[in-house]
Amino acid sequence: MHSQLVRVLGSEQLRPIRKHLIAMIVYAVLQGVAFALLVPVLSALLDGDAGRAGAWLGLLAAVTAAAGVAYYVQALLGFTTAVSTTGLLYHRLGERLGRLGVGWFSRARLGPLTRLATGGVGEVTQLFAHLLAPLIISVVSPLTVLVVMVFLDWRLAAAMAASGPLLLLAYRWSASAISRTDAAVDEAMARANDRIFEFARAQPVIRAFGRGDTRNDLLDQELERQHDIGLARLRRASLARGAFGATVQLVVTALLALATALAIGGSVGAAELIALAVLLVRFSEPVGALSDAGGALRAVRNRLDQLDEIFRTPPLPEPDEPLRPADATVELSDVRFRYPDSPGTGPVLDGVGALLPANTMTALVGPSGSGKTTVTRLIARFWDVDGGSVRMGGVDVRDMDATTLAGHVAMVFQDVYLFEGTIEDNVRVGRPDATADELADAARLARVDEIVERLPDGWNTAVGEGGAALSGGERQRISLARALLKRAPVLILDEATSALDPVNEMAISDTLRTLAGRCTLLVIAHRLPTVVAADRILVLDGGKVAESGTHEDLLAEDGIYRHFWQERSRVQGWRLRSGAGA
Structure with a gap:
C-alpha cells in the first residue's frame, strides 16, 4: 500500500503521513501500557497495600494523561492530513485525467469513473481521519500488552504469543471470505450507476415513446442485481466476522483458563489472577475490532487499486525537446x-x-x-x-x-x-x-x-x-x-x-x-x-x-x-x- 500511496498522492505527502503514523503508534503503545498497568494497580489494591497501589495508580494516571494527549495529537494530524490529502488527490486526479489520451476515456464507463472521482477519493482520504488509528491500535496495543506480560508472567505471555498465529489465520480467512465479494459489489454498483445515468439522460426518448410511466426493465434488473449481491455480501461478511469474533473469544477463554489453572496450582495469587483476567479482557477488545478495521481498509485498498490504475496508465509521451510547426500545413x-x-x-x-x-x-x-x-x-x-x-x-x-x-x-x-x-x-x-x-x-x-x-x-x-x-x-x-x-x-x-x-x-x-x-x-x-x-x-x-x-x-x-x-x-x-x- 505504501508504494500505491506514493504513486497516487505523490512523495510530497509522505512526511505528514509519517508524522501521523508515529503519533498513532505512540498513542497505541501508551494505551497498551495503560492496560498493562491495571495488573499491578489491581494486585496492590486486592492485597490491601495502599502505598504500592497509590504509586502504581499515579503512574497509571500519568500514562493515561499522556495517552490522552497523544490521542488528541494523532486525531488532529489525522483530520489535517485527510483534508490536505482530499484537495491534493482531487487536483492530481484531475491533472492525470487531463493528460491521458482520449482513447482511455472511450474504454472507461461513466459510472465507475464518476463513483471513483466522488466517493472513491473520500474513501481513500478517510483512511487518515478514521481508519488507520483503529487498525494500528488493534495491532500495536495487544503487542504492547504481550511485551508487558513477559515481565508479569512469562507462561501467559508464551500462551498469548502462541495464540497469535491462530488469530492471524482466522483474520486472513475472514478477510478473504469478505473480499471475494468486493469486486462483484463494485461492478454491480458501477453498472447500476450507468443505468441511472442512462435513465436520466434518456428521459426525452423514453417519454416520446410513451414509456415515462412504465418500469425501466434494464435499470430495475441492475438495481435488483445490486441488491442481491449486496445482500449476499452482507451474509458472508456477518458469517466471517462472527467466526473471527468467536476465535478471539475462544483464545481469551483459553488464556483465562490457563491463568486459573496457574492460580489453582499456586503459581499465581488470587489478586494477580483477577488483575490478569481484567488485562486479558482488555486485550481482546482491540483484537476484536481488527475485523471491522480490516474490512474498511479493504474498501480503501480497492479504491487505491482503481486510482493506482489511472496513475499507472502512461499518458501520451511528450518530447524532451518539443518542436513548433512552421505553418498550418x-x-x-x-x-x-x-x-x-x-x-x-x-x-x-x-x-x-x-x-x-x-x-x-x-x-x-x-x-x-x-x-x-x-x-x-x-x-x-x-x-x-x-x-x-x-x-x-x-x-x-x-x-x-x-x-x-x-x-x-x-x-x-x-x-x-x-x-x-x-x-x-x-x-x-x-x-x-x-x-x-x-x-x-x-x-x-x-x-x-x-x-x-x-x-x-x-x-x-x-x-x-x-x-x-x-x-x-x-x-x-x-x-x-x-x-x-x-x-x-x-x-x-x-x-x-x-x-x-x-x-x-x-x-x-x-x-x-x-x-x-x-x-x-x-x-x-x-x-x-x-x-x-x-x-x-x-x-x-x-x-x-x-x-x-x-x-x-x-x-x-x-x-x-x-x-x-x-x-x-x-x-x-x-x-x-x-x-x-x-
Missing part, C-alpha cells in the same frame, strides 16, 4: 490506426495519405465508418497512430508538446457539449482573455449574436447542464463561436452545420469560405454547399483515400463522389405535396 503520410479497445477488428485507417495546404479548405466525405472522424482525432492527437505520421507545419505531432498542439488546433464536434453556465462563459472557453470586440466578432461569424439578441438575458443566459436549455442548432453555433474565438491556425469541423436550418447553414458556409484564407480548414460534411466550397475534397472508403480533387474533377469521374453527389442531390430535391396526386 497538415500532412498525413501512410497513416494506419486501429482503436486500442477493438483488437479483434481491422484497422480503421489503412495507409491514409493526404496534404492539407495552409489556409485552404478541405472537405472529408465518405460512407459511415470510413474513418473521417478518426482522421480529425489523430490530427489533434487524441490517439497516436499505429503506423505512418501526422505532421503539422512539417513537424510530427508527436514531437510537439500538448500545449503547443492544443494552441494550433480548434475543433467543433458533431456531439456538442456545453458547460453549465452562461452563453458567454461557454464561448469564452475558446479564449478566456479575449476582448469584448473579439467575442462579438466570433459571435457574429457563428450567428450567435442572433441568439443573444433574441434571449431576454442575452449573453448571461444560462445554458443548463450540457446546454439542455438551448436547441441543437443554438448549441452548435455556440460551439462554433467558441472555436472561432480561439483563432487557432487549424480549424476542424465535424458536421458543424448538421443541426442548422438552411438559412444559417448558408450563412456559416459563407463564414467558412471567409476563414479559408485565414486558417487551414478541415470539414467533415454531407451538406452539399459546404462540400462544394472546399478547395479540395478527400473521399475516404475502406480506411483509405479512394478519391481526391476538386468538386468538378470528382464529378467528372464515375466514382464514389459522383454517386454521393447524385444521391444527395436527389434527396435535396424531395418535396411533400398534398392532394390526390401526392
